[in-house]
Amino acid sequence: MITKGIKELCAEAEEIVETWTVAQAMEQYGNDDVTFVDIRDVRELWREGAIPGALHAPRGMLEFWVDPASPYAKEVFQSGKRFAFFCAGGMRSALAAKAVHEMGLAPVCHIEGGFAAWKAAEGTIEAVEKK
Numbered sequence: 572m573i574t575k576g577i578k579e580l581c582a583e584a585e586e587i588v589e590t591w592t593v594a595q596a597m598e599q600y601g602n603d604d605v606t607f608v609d610i611r612d613v614r615e616l617w618r619e620g621a622i623p624g625a626l627h628a629p630r631g632m633l634e635f636w637v638d639p640a641s642p643y644a645k646e647v648f649q650s651g652k653r654f655a656f657f658c659a660g661g662m663r664s665a666l667a668a669k670a671v672h673e674m675g676l677a678p679v680c681h682i683e684g685g686f687a688a689w690k691a692a693e694g695t696i697e698a699v700e701k702k
């Protein structure tokens with residue numbers, strides 16, 4: 572039986588990692604010291620579009636891409652920049668930001684409301700074509 576639900580897990584994550592509003596994210600968009608990280612599934616990108624310039628790091632590979640000792644490591648995560656994680660609505664990104672924070676990646680935050688909030692605030696979006 573489940574003893575802790577997703578709402579509790581996300582609330583715990585938000586107690587640990589910084590949460591940006593979409594307004595804060597829009598203020599930081601384009602800042603060379605901030606990397607926006609889209610953890611949505613590629614099918615979500617194809618369907619909804621993406622924030623231009625955001626790094627796509629699928630949630631299922633995130634810890635492997637962050638760990639420099641992993642055979643799947645991505646150098647971008649060793650850049651020392653701030654990483655702003657987002658998903659569709661802000662729940663997966665809260666959990667993802669907590670996970671990488673616990674791995675030692677810093678500074679990290681996640682965007683409250685995720686891509687849906689960005690889109691509702693008329694943030695810049697680009698189409699993503701299937702490869």
